[in-house]
Amino acid sequence: MTDTRVSQAGFTLIETLVALAVLAVGSVTLLxxxxxxxxxxxxLSDRLVARWVAENALAATTLGVPTQDQWTRAxxxxxxxxxxxxxxxxxxxxSVTASVADTAAGPDATLVSLTGYxxxxxARP
Structure with a gap:
């Protein structure tokens, strides 16, 4: 009699665990x-809005218009x-420099500084 073994197709438990571990590491890296x-x-959106506020403040200064409180809320x-x-x-x-910071973060947390002239x-001629 000959010993005939049926080849088992598929993954072993160890191979499956290794594949799941690789998938988990890849998923965490992606996350x-x-x-x-x-x-x-x-x-970026905070810096963009802070830049708009700074541009408005510089424009108001150039026009000689006092800055209003509602212009600094965005x-x-x-x-x-x-x-x-x-x-x-x-x-x-x-030279006029407008520095803009989030009020909640404090004045030292300046996001944007713009300079205008x-x-x-x-001035005397």
Whole structure:
């Protein structure tokens, strides 16, 4: 008599566990990547809105219009705007820098700083 063995097709339990472990590691890596991307997109939208607020503040300063409180609220966030003016000697201009931060994060958490140049009111010809 000859011993005839039927070949068993398929995966063993160890092979299946190794495949599941590889799939789990790949899934976790993909999830971490997606979370990082979502955080970057959220930060980008905050910086974009902060830039709009800074541009509005610079435009209001250029026009000589006082900034109103409702102009600093956007995307359901209250933004704090700090304006710093510095005279540029010999040019008749002054540099105005608008720094914008989320009010909840504090004034030290500046997201955007924009600089514009306007004619000095005390400039002599």
């Amino acid at each position: 971490v990547g997606v979370e990082r991307h979502a955080a970057r997109v959220h930060g 995307l359901d966030i209250d933004w704090s705007v700090t304006l710093r003016a510095r005279a540029l000697t010999g040019s008749g201009l002054q 306007i004619a000095r009111t005390d």
